[in-house]
Amino acid sequence: MLENVRVALLDIDGTLCRGASAIAGAAEFVERIRDRKIRPVFFTNNATRTPEQVVSYLASCGIGAHIDEVCTSAQFAAHIIAKRVGERAKVAYIGQSGLEQALSEQGCVLVRPPSKPELGGDRGVRHAAEAAVMGLDPTATYATLAWFCHQVVGIGWYMLTNNDARFPSDDGFVPGNGALGSFVTTATGIKPVVAGKPNPDFVRYTLERFSAEVDEAVVIGDNGATDIRAGLAAGVLTIQVRSGVPLPTEGSEADFVVDSVADL
Ligand SMILES: [Mg+2]
Numbered sequence: 001m002l003e004n005v006r007v008a009l010l011d012i013d014g015t016l017c018r019g020a021s022a023i024a025g026a027a028e029f030v031e032r033i034r035d036r037k038i039r040p041v042f043f044t045n046n047a048t049r050t051p052e053q054v055v056s057y058l059a060s061c062g063i064g065a066h067i068d069e070v071c072t073s074a075q076f077a078a079h080i081i082a083k084r085v086g087e088r089a090k091v092a093y094i095g096q097s098g099l100e101q102a103l104s105e106q107g108c109v110l111v112r113p114p115s116k117p118e119l120g121g122d123r124g125v126r127h128a129a130e131a132a133v134m135g136l137d138p139t140a141t142y143a144t145l146a147w148f149c150h151q152v153v154g155i156g157w158y159m160l161t162n163n164d165a166r167f168p169s170d171d172g173f174v175p176g177n178g179a180l181g182s183f184v185t186t187a188t189g190i191k192p193v194v195a196g197k198p199n200p201d202f203v204r205y206t207l208e209r210f211s212a213e214v215d216e217a218v219v220i221g222d223n224g225a226t227d228i229r230a231g232l233a234a235g236v237l238t239i240q241v242r243s244g245v246p247l248p249t250e251g252s253e254a255d256f257v258v259d260s261v262a263d264l
Pocket residue numbers: 011012013014015221222223244
């Protein structure tokens with residue numbers, strides 16, 4: 001299955017890990033592909049963690065990874081904004097350290113929600129931002145979301161790091177960034193630009209970072225609507241695993257479907 005593959009874009013949640021632990025055989029799988037000279041790339045829509053935090057999280061699950069092998073939707077969102085708006089772009093955001101660090105590394109100026117946002121919008125800075133981006137932030141409140149909506153209306157567009165409806169957790173799921181995006185879209189009437197999977201440009205950006213051609217890569221993930229759709233649209237080999245959040249894999253369009261990465 002992995003013949004000719006040089007770079008493996010590996011989804012994390014539901015593919016390598018579930019909650020606080022690795023999926024059985026995932027650590028060995030990563031070592032096995034390294035031995036075969038296949039570069040693992042930890043390719044995640046999760047924008048909350050910095051690459052350093054992704055590496056420590058994977059390490060706590062027993063999976064060995066390097067910082068430069070991590071590719072997050074926050075990094076790609078920041079890349080798009082810097083390209084679209086320019087360096088030193090003033091960016092209003094809701095999100096956690098993964099998004100903050102990615103924006104800072106692109107040279108963006110962070111426009112944070114005020115500590116006590118007023119529901120009527122802070123008129124002084126409402127139009128100060130040139131871009132608006134949202135990543136999952138469990139500390140977001142009605143007031144910070146209201147502040148963000150004002151920014152979005154002033155700018156005329158906004159970006160989501162990812163549009164995932166749910167996020168797997170030890171006790172099932174928590175609402176994902178897509179759920180927060182629905183709030184903003186309902187309130188503003190403006191649909192988001194989505195950086196992460198299923199956007200095939202996220203795959204292309206990652207391949208470029210690792211100097212890999214389309215026919216040298218594979219996308220491995222549990223979610224047909226995000227991981228597999230992104231891989232297919234980019235023309236990359238796709239393998240769907242059944243180890244993630246219960247998602248239908250029957251009728252999957254992936255090139256291959258296996259129970260878990262332990263089978264690869
Ligand atoms: Mg997943």
